[in-house]
Amino acid sequence: MAIAKTSTGEWLCDFRLDGRDSRRIRKKFLTKGEAIAFEQYHRDEAKKKPWLGEKEDKRRLSELIDLWHRLHGQSLSASKYRLSKLNIVCRGLNDPIASRLTAKDWAHYRDQRLNGKIDNGYHSNPLKWIAQPITVNREQQYLEAVFNELRRLGEWTLPNPLDGIRIFKEKEKEMSWLTDSQIIQLLNACKKYNNEHLTRIVKICLATGARWSEAERLTRSQLSPYKLTFTRTKGGRNRTVPIPRWLYNELAPLQGTLSKPCYQDFVKMLALTDIELATGQKTHVLRHTFASHFMINGGNIIVLQRILGHANIRETMRYAHFAPDHLEEAAELNPVANLVSTR
Known part of the structure; x- marks a missing residue:
């Protein structure tokens, strides 16, 4: 049956796009003309987008996330963290049938x-459930990556439901770093705290720009x-x-x-000092301090990239302004540089 009149006088449009195993579409209309136009529209769409005529994929989002994790995600260095984030997204979306997920669903x-x-x-207090734009941006990127990877592996044939959705614009984070006097204060506080392991890790981070976790498991x-080799790094490469x-x-x-x-x-040791850091920064200030002083003392930005293990130079460029000659031409080439004060 394609189009038939019902006992109530309405017209039922009931058809499959491409044979018995393909997607079934049913809808009622007041007139036969509307039913015919509806059927024709969907058949035309199926010709332009062949996947619309395939048998509907009824796997839920949680199934795809699990499949992605088994086939690819578990190999990532932060696999547990990534999986936990994806599970938050899945629960928040009420674990929909993945093929029915839309841009509108994600926006809401x-x-x-x-x-x-x-x-x-992570928290029982609802006040701490409020996410920042950077958080939902990462969640969007993680979910996009699930569909993209499954498509590469031949496990997903439909379009990525998040394609074309723009992420929120992110403000550049404030970056704390320690001055020479603050470094001395920090090292003195470490001695007073009387924990040789704490002092050792702080020294290693300040001397190499290592992440706290990298120094902690050396x-x-x-x-x-005269060298330290860091393994199991965030970027997956030894340095x-x-x-x-x-x-x-x-x-x-x-x-x-x-x-x-x-x-x-x-x-706890940091709380004993009068050092104030930007919100969200603790041990990472040691890495920022190394990079900042490296550039202040005339270091090369490419060398710094290799030391820090950044995959993309854009990550390292945030320290470029610490270079002694950074934008110094602005003082000489501005339009009033050579004007003599008449006062």
Whole structure:
């Protein structure tokens, strides 16, 4: 049956786009002409977009996320974090049939996230469910990546439902870094806190620009004369960074793991100082401090990229303004540079 009159006098349009196993479409109309036009429209659309005529994919979003994780996601360095984020998104969208997910669904989801109406899975206090634009941007990118990767693997044939949705514009984060006097204050506070592991990790981060987690899990085998090799990095690539002779001499007698985890000790020790950091920054200030002083002292931005392990130079460029000659021509080439004051 394609179009038939019902007992109520309405016209029922009931058809499949391409045979018995293809998608079925049913809708009632007041007139036969409307029913005919409706059927013709959908058949024309199916010719332009062949996937519309395929049998409907009824897998739920949670199934696709699980499939993506098994086939690809588990190989990522931050696989657990990425999976937890995707599960938050899935719950927030009420685990829809993935093929029916639309841009409109996503727009309403992120509106709810920004207004704290969706449980983020980390806090029991709803006031802490409020997400920032950068958060929903990352969630959008993570979900887009799921569909893109499954498409590459031949597990998804439909279009990516998030294609064409623009992310929110993000404000550049304020970046804290320590001055020479603050570095001395920090090292003195470490000594007073009397935790040799804390002091050691702080020194390593300041001397190499390493992330706290990279320094925290260093072992003796990663130390060679005047160099440290960081493995299991965020970017997935090992990198070797030269270190001062005095630091090598401090680390050389140690065996096994060079330090014990002490992130919370750093937070407590920092509270004993008068050092104020930008919101959301704690141990990462050590990495920023290394990079800032490296550029202030005339370091090369490309060399800094390699030391920090940035995959993209754009990440490193945020430190470029610390270079002594950064934009200094502005003082000489501006239109009033050579005017003599008449006062």
